Amino acid sequence: MPRSLWSPALLAVVFVLAVSACDFDGGRQAEIAYPRIVELKNASPDRIDLTAFSSAPDAKATFFLEGVRLSPGAAQNWRIRLDAYEDILTGRFVLDGTCGDTTGWQLAGELLKSHIVEQADQGKVVVTVPACGG
Numbered sequence: 423m424p425r426s427l428w429s430p431a432l433l434a435v436v437f438v439l440a441v442s443a444c445d446f447d448g449g450r451q452a453e454i455a456y457p458r459i460v461e462l463k464n465a466s467p468d469r470i471d472l473t474a475f476s477s478a479p480d481a482k483a484t485f486f487l488e489g490v491r492l493s494p495g496a497a498q499n500w501r502i503r504l505d506a507y508e509d510i511l512t513g514r515f516v517l518d519g520t521c522g523d524t525t526g527w528q529l530a531g532e533l534l535k536s537h538i539v540e541q542a543d544q545g546k547v548v549v550t551v552p553a554c555g556g
Contacts, residue, residue: 458507459546461499464492466553468522477506478531481514489519510547511540521554 464470475487483505490498502510509515515531529551531538537550 457545458502458504459499459544460487460502460507460510461497461546461548462490462492462517463497463548463550464494465550466521467494468554469493470519470521470527470551470554472517472519474516474518475500476516476518477509478514478516481509483509485509485515507547510549511538513538515549517551521551524554527554 460475462472462475470492471489472492473489475489477483477485483503485502485506487500487502492498510531513531513533513535517527517529517531519527521527521529531549534549534551537552539548539550540546541548
């Protein structure tokens with residue numbers, strides 16, 4: 423029985439399309455898994471070297487966002503889960519790192535409650551650090 427030349431080629435094309443389709447919607451998959459955004463703004467005159475942006479002991483969700491260096495006036499965005507978003511809105515988080523000359527700096531989110539603003543139309547919460555002391 424003669425073999426068809428189109429069978430292997432067709433199989434290869436289908437395989438390539440199936441594999442590449444997984445990459446086409448990678449951004450959308452991230453939006454589904456992490457539907458909200460948290461923005462951390464440095465409004466202090468000092469540089470902040472953040473080692474961790476994490477959940478407080480009394481938080482409902484457990485989250486840990488990677489550290490970042492923020493110059494005065496700079497901001498950083500992270501995509502987060504809905505439960506982490508709710509904890510951040512209520513101040514149940516901790517910032518760790520260095521702020522200005524203060525090493526071992528730690529700031530509880532509850533001290534920043536007046537500096538936490540929800541931008542619901544964008545699915546975003548903005549946390550502003552006004553000074554190294556909160």
